[in-house]
Amino acid sequence: MPAAHAPLVKILSLLGLAAALTACAGNQTVPFTGTGTPAQSGQVVSSPGPVAPALATHEWELVAMTDAQGRSDTRWRLPGQAAPRLLFADGRANLRNLCNAVSAGYTVQGNHLQWQPGISTRRACADVRLMDLEQRMGQSLAGSASYEVRTNAGGPPLLVLYFGDGSRWELTGSPTAQTRYGGPGERVFLEIAPERMPCSHGAMANAQCLKVREVRFADNGVRQGAGAWQPLYGEIEGYTHQPGVRNVVRLNRFQRPQPLPADASAQVYVLDMVVETERVR
Structure with a gap:
């Protein structure tokens, strides 16, 4: 590479494809440790019918966030930055539109999600607010959470995630490319x-x-x-x-x-x- 070129940045795949893993061997994934605790029982009003398939058939865009005290948390709204998105695929929950790719395994038991240890690419970001958001959202993907999917006649479904500390995310769904x-x-x-x-x-x-x-x-x-x-x-x-x-x-x-x-x-x-x-x- 000519000396005038900027350094090459390679990002490690979180989805386990060997081609991407080796091609990106210059960077490392690191464990994403969190402080999440098991979600409290009784937080969720179950939506009728099976809802688990909807998690993987839609990509979810954050539209609202509430902190542990029940107050609206708008720190995720950053000027010129697309809203964070959550995608469930191949047994992993993937956060997008952050500085790094953040991923955690999960299992579904009824209306509960059990998170498995997460990983993240290690990439510096010029916007410290985006890095702070990434850290906070990544920490939520630990322990367990309760969820519900609300149907909306004539509109997109709404996914609500309830975390053990009392905070919650609200995300609207759009069909994934595989679904479309x-x-x-x-x-x-x-x-x-x-x-x-x-x-x-x-x-x-x-x-x-x-x-x-x-x-x-x-x-x-x-x-x-x-x-x-x-x-x-x-x-x-x-x-x-x-x-x-x-x-x-x-x-x-x-x-x-x-x-x-x-x-x-x-x-x-x-x-x-x-x-x-x-x-x-």
């Missing part, structure tokens, strides 16, 4: 160039597309090679491109349901995680 597209999708890695490239496709005359190439990894995580650079028609769900920054991303690729909208790609790419980041200018 009817399957788990195909796991792929793409390298995204620092700058976009000209592209034309149907009505997209003189457009600027992401410049990408597919990256291949061996089972042990060693990078084997990459394909040719080409434009990516359409955007990547959940990914915001920064000019001058090269990324390697782990994506889920889905087939778009028929009939296709005019000039839409037959495939949809959804961000799972950023594996490598390098600022080149």
Whole structure:
């Protein structure tokens, strides 16, 4: 890498994929210790019917937080920062839109979540308020919590998490990509160039597309090679491109349901995680 380039940042996968783990071996995950205690019984009014499947079929965005004294806690609202999101997948609860990726295993027993020891990537963040929020939210994923899913006619479901210290989170749900597209999708890695490239496709005359190439990894995580650079028609769900920054991303690729909208790609790419980041200018 030329000396003028900024240091390469690699983030360790929390989801156990060997390719991502080895490709990101420059960083470490660290245990996320918390002070959570078992949730008190009687805190939850159970919603009718089975609710556990809804946890994994939706991605949950924080809309309200209450502290242990029952007061509204608005410290999670940071200017220019997307709201934290909680995703349940593969037996792990994953916090997103924080400085680091925070993850904890969980099991469901009735309307109770039992958290398992969590881990986090170790990455400095310029915003100390975001790091403080990450620490506080990560500490909540310890011990156990009670939960309920409230249905809302004509609107998104609401997930309420009750923690043992009396605090709670409220999160609105939106269907995950797997739910929307009817399957788990195909796991792929793409390298995204620092700058976009000209592209034309149907009505997209003189457009600027992401410049990408597919990256291949061996089972042990060693990078084997990459394909040719080409434009990516359409955007990547959940990914915001920064000019001058090269990324390697782990994506889920889905087939778009028929009939296709005019000039839409037959495939949809959804961000799972950023594996490598390098600022080149």
